[in-house]
Amino acid sequence: NYSISATHQQTNNMSAARKQPKWNEPTPDHPYRTGLKVNNSLTSSVHEFIPQNGKLVKWYICGPTVYDHSHAGHARNYVSFDVIRRILEDYFGYDLYCVMNITDVDDKIILRARQNYSFEQFTNDHKKIDEEVVALILESLENHLQGLLEDEEKASLKVESEEKEATINLLIEKIEHTEALIAKTVVDADISLLQEVKEPLSKLLDKRIGKDLDKDLIRDLVRQHSQEFEKSYLEDMRALGIKMPDALTRVSEYMDEIVKMTQDIVANGYGYESNGSYYFDTTHFDESEDHFYAKLRPYAVGNRELQEESEGKLTNLDKVESEKKHPNDFALWKKSKPGEPVWITELGEGRPGWHIECSAMAGKLLGDVVDIHGGGEDLRFPHHDNEMAQAEACFDNKQWVNYFLHSGHLHIDGLKMSKSLKNFITIKELLQDFSGKQIRMLFLLQAWDRVMSYNRDDPMQEVNRWIKKIKEFYLKVSNVEYARDGKDVSEKWNDNDTNLNNELLDVQRDVHNHLLNNFDTQSVFLELGKIISAANKYVSEQGDLSKAYLLRRIANYVSKILKVFGVDDEDEAEQSESDILRPVLDSYTNFRTLVRDQAKGTRNIELLQACDNIRDKDMPVLGIRIQDDAVFPYDFVDAEILMKELADKERVLLERNLKKLKGKVTRERKNIESWTIALNPTESINQSFNITLNEDDSIPETDNTGTDLGKGKKKKIYKQLTALKKKNAKYVDGTIETLEETIAEAISEIAILEKKLEQLNL
Numbered sequence: 001n002y003s004i005s006a007t008h009q010q011t012n013n014m015s016a017a018r019k020q021p022k023w024n025e026p027t028p029d030h031p032y033r034t035g036l037k038v039n040n041s042l043t044s045s046v047h048e049f050i051p052q053n054g055k056l057v058k059w060y061i062c063g064p065t066v067y068d069h070s071h072a073g074h075a076r077n078y079v080s081f082d083v084i085r086r087i088l089e090d091y092f093g094y095d096l097y098c099v100m101n102i103t104d105v106d107d108k109i110i111l112r113a114r115q116n117y118s119f120e121q122f123t124n125d126h127k128k129i130d131e132e133v134v135a136l137i138l139e140s141l142e143n144h145l146q147g148l149l150e151d152e153e154k155a156s157l158k159v160e161s162e163e164k165e166a167t168i169n170l171l172i173e174k175i176e177h178t179e180a181l182i183a184k185t186v187v188d189a190d191i192s193l194l195q196e197v198k199e200p201l202s203k204l205l206d207k208r209i210g211k212d213l214d215k216d217l218i219r220d221l222v223r224q225h226s227q228e229f230e231k232s233y234l235e236d237m238r239a240l241g242i243k244m245p246d247a248l249t250r251v252s253e254y255m256d257e258i259v260k261m262t263q264d265i266v267a268n269g270y271g272y273e274s275n276g277s278y279y280f281d282t283t284h285f286d287e288s289e290d291h292f293y294a295k296l297r298p299y300a301v302g303n304r305e306l307q308e309e310s311e312g313k314l315t316n317l318d319k320v321e322s323e324k325k326h327p328n329d330f331a332l333w334k335k336s337k338p339g340e341p342v343w344i345t346e347l348g349e350g351r352p353g354w355h356i357e358c359s360a361m362a363g364k365l366l367g368d369v370v371d372i373h374g375g376g377e378d379l380r381f382p383h384h385d386n387e388m389a390q391a392e393a394c395f396d397n398k399q400w401v402n403y404f405l406h407s408g409h410l411h412i413d414g415l416k417m418s419k420s421l422k423n424f425i426t427i428k429e430l431l432q433d434f435s436g437k438q439i440r441m442l443f444l445l446q447a448w449d450r451v452m453s454y455n456r457d458d459p460m461q462e463v464n465r466w467i468k469k470i471k472e473f474y475l476k477v478s479n480v481e482y483a484r485d486g487k488d489v490s491e492k493w494n495d496n497d498t499n500l501n502n503e504l505l506d507v508q509r510d511v512h513n514h515l516l517n518n519f520d521t522q523s524v525f526l527e528l529g530k531i532i533s534a535a536n537k538y539v540s541e542q543g544d545l546s547k548a549y550l551l552r553r554i555a556n557y558v559s560k561i562l563k564v565f566g567v568d569d570e571d572e573a574e575q576s577e578s579d580i581l582r583p584v585l586d587s588y589t590n591f592r593t594l595v596r597d598q599a600k601g602t603r604n605i606e607l608l609q610a611c612d613n614i615r616d617k618d619m620p621v622l623g624i625r626i627q628d629d630a631v632f633p634y635d636f637v638d639a640e641i642l643m644k645e646l647a648d649k650e651r652v653l654l655e656r657n658l659k660k661l662k663g664k665v666t667r668e669r670k671n672i673e674s675w676t677i678a679l680n681p682t683e684s685i686n687q688s689f690n691i692t693l694n695e696d697d698s699i700p701e702t703d704n705t706g707t708d709l710g711k712g713k714k715k716k717i718y719k720q721l722t723a724l725k726k727k728n729a730k731y732v733d734g735t736i737e738t739l740e741e742t743i744a745e746a747i748s749e750i751a752i753l754e755k756k757l758e759q760l761n762l
Helices: 008-015 072-091 107-125 131-156 162-188 198-212 215-239 255-267 282-287 304-311 317-323 356-366 377-395 427-433 436-444 461-484 495-516 521-545 548-565 572-602 605-621 639-678 681-689 710-730 735-761
Strands: 037-040 045-048 056-061 095-102 247-250 271-274 277-280 330-335 343-345 348-352 370-376 401-407 410-412 452-454 624-626 634-636
Touching: 037 401, 056 072, 056 356, 072 095, 072 215, 072 370, 072 401, 072 410, 072 427, 072 436, 072 548, 095 215, 095 356, 107 198, 107 215, 131 162, 131 198, 215 427, 247 356, 255 271, 255 277, 255 330, 255 343, 255 356, 255 377, 277 317, 277 377, 282 377, 304 317, 304 330, 304 377, 330 377, 348 356, 356 370, 356 377, 370 377, 377 401, 427 436, 436 461, 436 521, 461 521, 461 548, 461 634, 461 639, 495 521, 495 548, 521 548, 572 605, 572 624, 572 634, 605 624, 605 639, 639 681, 639 710, 639 735, 681 710
Parallel strands: 056 095, 056 370, 095 247, 370 401, 410 452
Antiparallel strands: 037 045, 271 277, 277 330, 330 348, 343 348, 624 634
8 A cells, every 4th residue: 555645745736836738739741721720628729620640530539428318418518529520521521530438337337237226126025115114215315314414514605606506495405305205204105105215215225235246247237227328328319410430439348458558558657556456647647758647627636526526436535545656646447346347357356447448449449649539528637637648658659639629518597407406407308399400409509619508498499590590491492493493584693693692602701711710600500691681682672583593502502501510401302292282382372362352352351361261270280371462472381380470470469459458448447437527527626626616616716725726726627627517518328337338348358368368378
């Protein structure tokens, strides 16, 4: 065992005032340069991208640890890198060789597999609740409650923030729920309770029997568990339209390579054995002239929380610390303990450390230089820094990765996504509500390397606007093509045609520059929006003079860029279906126009209403928009979008009518008040001004309190009295009753409209 009493000062020295080291720009003999610039985490700045070997780009992507279903953060990460991969391959013409790992041996997988097995065995052995079961449930819940209380205390010490408040509120909710479960267990426990307490109970059961499970059984449990969630992950990726890697590497299948790299690191002097485990010597590596430890986050060296997290949940931290030369050292190979899977190798019986897997597998397939390494922002330190240190120690080179790309964090409702905050969303849950294309577009409309906030209230509002805009543009182009097909029309360009073409050239130039600028898809969409809006305006102004070939040129360009991004909307099957329908719709709309024109001439209200119903009710369900008195009498539009448009239109009309009716009720109530006053002008004036008019209705000199009225007030009283007498002269019996009936009818209509509005909103 190594003494660490004198090494904490070394740790502090290593982390103090550290900055990122000098980055070496690749200098290949025959460079392939496009002018592309990328945000390189190795310098925290943008640099020109130059592959090491011509057009070939060797790319390694950190894959998932398959212990549970993948979440929205994974979707953001892998969609972002898929888009970048497509841009590199399909737009800039690079030849990519893409390798991705699957971590199928890991502390989280081992624990989850053991816990599930322990719980399954327990439920098989206990088909009813007895005293033993109740005692175990209560113990597990008490343990769980104690953990929650400790978490709440830790959270209360943090700086005031929305995240702190959300965390504490959730913990209080969980504490109350746990206390309720405890009460339920004591008072009225039944067999269904087992599923409610699965998480705390399985942890307790694992603590009792997990370490005693046979090592071969554990290997099988880990394999089965990881296979299940690897399958789930790959299903999610396909649903999101993500290209599969050229090579998929699993930790369990690369044990020989992991052992070999560990041996090479030790042979090169950067690793050592201690009590059957092997560790990376960070201090010796960092002190070497040609090496630097923690290139991505040099200031994070010595962060105990991050380092302890990377050691894994099954690690005895005190024991491991005593085995290390230095606190910053990390495991290359772990001697297996009871309850862990075992691989028998030249290093002894054990299993890999977390970081070595990526270095060994990527090193085996991609060699001693990797052009691009991609991964999530949360993996910068220590995982990615340790990966590079291991590979550079093994290959004894200065720079294993030339460009490191990190996708930005995903926040839910403004807070960092985490299971503890209960804002955790799986990809499968996302796909229940949205299509893979919608999810992809959501990420495309954001900068790939910046924090993104996902608002659960209405996350796809902007996305749906874009989908509608693009789809309707394609259909508009198709309409123009159909309208001009076979017709004797001029193809000579006028100024409007030339101007539109020039706008397209400008957009093409700007899109190219945005893609060169760190894959700026957000700005690319703004450019596509510009040319689509310009084309729509052009068609509106030009009408049947619009040039179909020019519009098709624009549509093809938009389609090309969207195909690069993996979200093209121009569905060939949909187009062919619309082509079949066009002749039928031509005949139908011509006939409807004749009927409508005749109905207007004869003022046939029923026939006009029938024409409107076909336009507003029948056709929208079929995805067809009928347009009266337009150059193009119909459009093909997504039925859901069209129905929503009509619902919005009806909602606006209902709200307008509601406003009118409520105004009418207010006015009529005022009229009732006014007529009531006019029924007895003398009495009304006496009450209003606190006076007593003379018998001839002449105005007295003073009010009832003896105060002189004065000339001005007397004039005002006379004016109002005259107006009331004039109104009284017009009054006939039943006026107020009629007004009250009008109000009742309006209120009834309001209730009907409000019900319709409520149904529309639902």
